[in-house]
Each structure stands twice: as structure tokens, then as C-alpha cells.
Amino acid sequence: MQATVVYFSVSGKSEELAQAISRELDSRGVGVDVVRLMPKHPHGATLGALMAAMRRPAELEQYPKLGDEDLLVLVSPVWAATMTPAVREFLTHLPELGGRRVINAVCGFHPHERAVERINRELRARGAGSIVSRAVRVSAFEHHDYVSEIAADLCTKALG
Numbered sequence: 632m633q634a635t636v637v638y639f640s641v642s643g644k645s646e647e648l649a650q651a652i653s654r655e656l657d658s659r660g661v662g663v664d665v666v667r668l669m670p671k672h673p674h675g676a677t678l679g680a681l682m683a684a685m686r687r688p689a690e691l692e693q694y695p696k697l698g699d700e701d702l703l704v705l706v707s708p709v710w711a712a713t714m715t716p717a718v719r720e721f722l723t724h725l726p727e728l729g730g731r732r733v734i735n736a737v738c739g740f741h742p743h744e745r746a747v748e749r750i751n752r753e754l755r756a757r758g759a760g761s762i763v764s765r766a767v768r769v770s771a772f773e774h775h776d777y778v779s780e781i782a783a784d785l786c787t788k789a790l791g
């Protein structure tokens with residue numbers, strides 16, 4: 632079984648969760664490719680929040696090439712109560728998922744279920760199969776073990 636773990640992160644929380652999920656998948660015998668989304672023209676927090684609020688995408692340096700892996704994992708922060716511009720761009724260019732399973736985790740000060748659902752909607756529109764999703768509060772990252780627990784829970788639900 633193969634998985635691609637795609638993440639966007641500025642202050643490291645989403646990266647930490649993406650790495651915890653990657654470790655968990657690896658421990659379950661899943662081959663993992665990890666890809667970080669990098670905007671071609673990096674923007675600061677204020678412009679980033681404005682772009683997110685205006686539903687503007689941000690061109691990426693590279694677009695992840697998905698193969699025939701069984702699982703796609705997307706980990707990202709919520710910005711302005713919605714998806715970040717980099718994630719919007721990634722989802723816009725996402726190829727048909729052909730029923731592939733997906734894990735979608737969104738980190739934020741508050742548990743933004745609406746941002747999670749917006750991303751899920753885009754994933755479904757691109758043919759995602761079962762989606763396991765979760766809004767993760769930043770306070771979770773104060774406890775390393777808890778982040779590992781969240782990663783394990785997501786993987787168990789996605790892989791069965």
C-alpha cells in the first residue's frame with residue numbers, strides 16, 4: 632500500500648502532524664511520499680489572510696504528482712476561517728482521485744469544522760472515496776503524545 636502525504640505549514644504545527652501521520656503509516660507498512668506545498672511567491676500573514684478570505688489561490692513552486700497510491704493525506708492550517716491559498720491551488724489542480732481514500736486534517740486556534748467541510752467538498756468533487764477528516768486545535772501540539780494519538784486515530788479510521 633502507498634500513501635502521499637501533502638502538507639502546507641508556516642509555523643510548523645501542520646508539518647508536525649503530517650510527520651506524525653507519515654510515521655504512523657510507515658509503522659503500518661504503508662510506503663509514504665511526503666510533499667510540502669510551497670507558494671511560488673511567499674506572502675506574509677496579512678496578505679495570506681486577505682488572499683484566503685478572498686478565496687484567492689497562490690501559485691505553487693511545484694505541483695505534487697499523484698500516482699496510483701491508495702491514500703492521499705492532506706494536512707494544513709485554517710486561515711481566515713477557510714483553506715489557505717496554497718491548499719486552494721493544490722485542490723484546483725488535483726487530478727481525478729478515482730475513489731481513493733483521503734485523510735484531511737486542518738489545524739487552527741479553533742476547531743474549524745466549516746473549513747474542514749469546504750476542503751472535503753473539493754475532495755469529493757475530484758472523486759475522493761471515503762474521507763476521514765478532523766479539525767485539530769493548536770493546543771493539541773502542546774502534547775507530543777497527543778499528536779501521535781491523533782495521527783494513529785486518523786490512520787486507523789482511514790485504513791480500517
Ligand SMILES: Cc1cc2nc3c(=O)[nH]c(=O)nc-3n(C[C@H](O)[C@H](O)[C@H](O)COP(=O)(O)O)c2cc1C
Pocket residue numbers: 639640641642643644645646676677679680707708709710711712713738739740741742743769
Ligand atoms: C494568516 C493566518 C490566518 C489565520 N486564521 C485563522 C483562523 O481564521 N482561525 C483559526 O482558528 N486560526 C487561524 N490561524 C491560526 C492557524 O490556523 C494556526 O496557528 C495553525 O496551527 C498554524 O499552522 P502551521 O503551524 O502549520 O502554520 C491563522 C494563522 C495565520 C498565519
